Amino acid sequence: MDTTTGEAQVAEVPKRNVLAILIMVFGNTFAALLPGLVAMPIIIARIDPANKAASLGTAVGVMAFLGMLLAPVFGVISDRTTSRFGMRRPGLLIGTATTTVGLAVLGVADSLALVYLAGVILAVGTSMSGASNAALIPDCVPGHARGRVFGFATLLGVVAGLMASVIGPRLIDHQFAMAAGGVPVLVLTTAVGLVLYRDRVLDPRDVPRQPVLRTLLDGYRFDPRSAPDYGWVWLGRLLLTFGISFGGAFAIYFLTDQLHVGRAELPSVISLTSALGMAGTTVGTLVGLFAADKVRSRKSMVLASGVLMAVGGVVAAFSASVPVFTAGSTLIYFAVGVFIPADGVLCMAVLPDDGRNVSKYMSIFTIADQFPRSIGPMVAPVVISLGAATPLGGYPLLYLAAGIFAIIGGLLVRRVRGVL
Template sequence: MSAVALDGSSTPVAIQAPAGRFTALYVAAVFGNALATITVLTSSLATRIDHLDHAHKDGALAVVVAVAAVVALLVTPVSGRLTDRCASRRGMRRPWIAGGVAVGFAGLVVMAAAPSIWLLALGWCVAQGGYNASGAALSAVLPDQFPAAVRGRIGGFVGLATAVAPVVGTGIAVVFQPSPAGMFLVPGVIAAALTLRLAQRLPDRQLPAGTVLPRLTAGTIARSYWVSPRRFPDFGWAWLSRFLMIGAFAAIQLYLKYFLQDELHYSSDTSTGLVGVSTVVMVVFMVGASVYCGRLSDRQGRRKVFVGVAAALFGVGAVIAASAPNLAVFEVGLAVAGAALGTYLAVDLALAADVLPDQDGDAGKDLGVFTTASSVPQILMPALAPAVLAIGGGHNYRALYVVAAVFAVAGALAVRPVRGVR
């Protein structure tokens, strides 16, 4: 691999596999960033909205999630581009990792104190902006520091961290349910501690001395949001597959609490606890599948078959959950979906890193664009959900879960045309 300066020069740089200690710090930082955001999406936000406006909770949740997802969509790619061209003496990624976490925590503070839906939405927008900026820099650390031969294994660990985060976050939300400050700020403090520790120890890339940075223009910023699928079709198909899969997951996860309330008829307080139980079920299967399949993908040198089968299997799990007559069958569906999601997240991340248009000069920007495949569904799914929920008289969460299954199967088909990896 070669490191390409922004003035067009290139110097060969061999990437060696980092020591286990650095890998642990990196995975812990990913866990922290996920904890701060996923806790809000899986538990804290729905619980807080339910308390602030119970009568309109469906619509309020959709609006808050969608507006904040737009912020994430706008922030992530441009943050990736700016970290690629960051000339700080502290490195390219470190300032964005640390600064993003600080902004994200400020947003959680606003959410904890919010007396209204609109102020809650403002805080979530700030938090999404900060944590997505930090996440863009964290994503760029993967191709910066880890060679292609171990990215499936690292993706497995990242999937493990992402899977454990909602379990820990849901536990925090249940323990601190009477206290908005605890629900929002405890995950933020943990995220700050873990992420700043990585920033402290990161052997960060630096721009070579004398690098001439192109002038940052409106056109440059606009191009931060685009990678041509015509020029780079593998990246385009990988993006579409991730978009469809995360759309499926968003439909299930965002409305998990309300499914338990309205379809399986549990009370609001009981359903909050059952969200934790359901999340644990998903995570147990996610963890095993993520670590095992990530390593197996590296060993076999194959990505597509793991990604495609996992997405299709997620659809099967969604159908089981949608048709569940009771909690036990519902949990079986989530277990199937969890195993599929763990495999998908581990190997799909490695696949995306393998098909980046530019492995060095624009890695942060391109991975920022890839991350929008996770942000856009959070905008579209809440917009689509009310129409689906209205089928049959309203609150039809079973129909929404069937739509999730369709999205997942489409995500499996989308990865088939990728040619640059097996």
Template sequence: MTTRGGVVVDDRPPVSRGWTARYAIASTGMWLAFLTPAQAQLARQAELFDPVGKAALLGLATGVGAAVTAVAVPVFGALSDRTRTRWGRRRPWVAGGIAVAAAGLVALAGAQGAVSLVLGWVLAQVGLSAVQAGLVATIPDRVPRPQLGLVAGWAGMTQMLGALLGTLLVNQVVKDLAPGYLACAAVAVLAVVPFLLGYREPRDLPAPVRTGRRSTIQITPDLAWAWASRFLVTLGFALVTQYLLYYLTDELALADPQRGVLVITAVTVLGAMVSALVTGRWSDRLGRRKVFVAVGGALMGAGALFLALVPAWPVTAVAAGAVGLGFGTFLAVDLAVIATVLPSAADTGRDLGVFAIANAAPQVLAPVLAVPVLAVSGYRGLYLVTAVVAVVGGLLVRRVRSVG
């Protein structure tokens, strides 16, 4: 980027379709390795190890793993900002991270109890944190602003695509727990290979400022509001998805709740993929971002409201579609908002890692919030709270001044 007449002009060349495809494949593999255990495998394993306390064990595993992610992604992002190797500064962290993540998934395949379940998931989360830190930083590194909505749309789509492919993988292709974990590990490793081989980093990336004391992120009002918006919307999505299997089992009493999870996940993901790709391009053309984020939160809130007020299978499918459309819309445009409000081009990995906390912290807080709400008011109360959280999260982006 250059400055002309006091105006910052992003004159970087556009990224190619091949670059976007390699990024999308790698990101899909990363999210498959993260979301498949979080939404399917861990719940089944927790029920196997502790049928009575399954919800508490699931909350412990996902909570501890998310806490690790909240710390690890900013740390790995800051380290990648300062990495200088012949392979660049991002790729070493992606390569090393996917190896550690695969080891964690292999450990989960051999878990024999609650302790090994939690430790295996923590190891996987450490590795996936390094992958996430390296991958997401390549977007502000490489993508010019006129393409942010397009590429962010593809990036948002990969999160949902990873969830869908992972659900299909462990529910239809490799149904047993241990082989399912191994399959997730293999797919994740293979998915990042094209990116690692094909990505070439820009040579003119700014170096982080080195001072006598450790530099800290500049928390601007826009950055704070964007962070709060992502945190709340992600919390809403976590509240919907973490307890989906138990909702279908305990509230709807489905004969085959695992198949129900597959159907609901497919509806959610397809809605999210369509909305992410459409709204990402649309926001580029209009030059507006905030309205899409607000609409995304509202759609998610409507879906959660359906789950709360009408606990019936057909309505659940409709609710899943609304949640998917809303979350896809949010993901497609919110990343473009974040890339715009980052305070330092030299510390993108570190600064984006702060937003990873907004992704990870809801995984910790979701069970903390859900368990007492479920005890007092059941799934009706849980999803009413979810609706409020999602809508407020979407509206908070209106406070971001530097984005249209």
């Protein structure tokens, strides 16, 4: 096989593919964050005010757990899809349709049961589209440009999140719009992206013939001893995301319960803190997307982002006012912005099987992202309760614990040997 020719072909990245990826990232992120940042916490607080922390933790945890469970299955399906429509397009299309249904159910939810049902549907839809989405950059972007493309995709996600954080609180009295307001954007961007993207078409003869159940179980099959670098990056992401999961979903409750922000002030305070947080992520991502393709060691970037998350966690934990809390959370978001492109490129650099089964292995990385998001919100109320019995307080202890996890995760990534 002529590897030089192969590399030249891979290096020719169709601009329309990159444009399609960026457009779809924006739409998917906006539709997911509009309910995620505001709608679900507010809806649950209205339905179950006495147990809102535990109920929110359960809802977010169930969504993340299902996302973690389903991502590798949909990853294997995507890697073995032989449709003339392409390998990735079917998952993107069906996933978007399912997500739309979940957002609509959340919009009319008047009980915890309906909120949980919406969460289950959303987990299925986002896992399906996410598995296909995760393979798009490794499929068509050469290694030397992945940091920039991944970074710009992250940046557009930040812009979408910023828009969601500004628009969401203004819809606080209109539940359906607050939850499902992103559906038109999701449908439009997915439609445009599917038209633009030139997908791979898999020859049916290249798909192993085996029972369906075995095929699905293949999504979970991985021996860390066969690819230790992949294993260390996976574990580092797991712990760093554990730290991130502790703070994000409970920021609104920190403001109301710890800093005593009133209902009248809450929408403007949420908008301000979210906007500054997204600005921090934007700046961090800009730093990360250019540095990820330029710096000698992406492992050092991951460790540095973990340390910055910990510092931000300490500032937020001991804040006695909204401005100080906002400064701490903004630093955390900046660190997350640096982490995402550095970690993303590192993940792509350690994929096993010489780049085969891309969606499967990128989806297994989703477990490292979703497992802490499923367990973290369930563990967080326990940490809050323990902290409440100490002079430190419940929410401050939560932010300090988040920082510890972030540092440990960054240190573990240093054990990777095959890449810098």
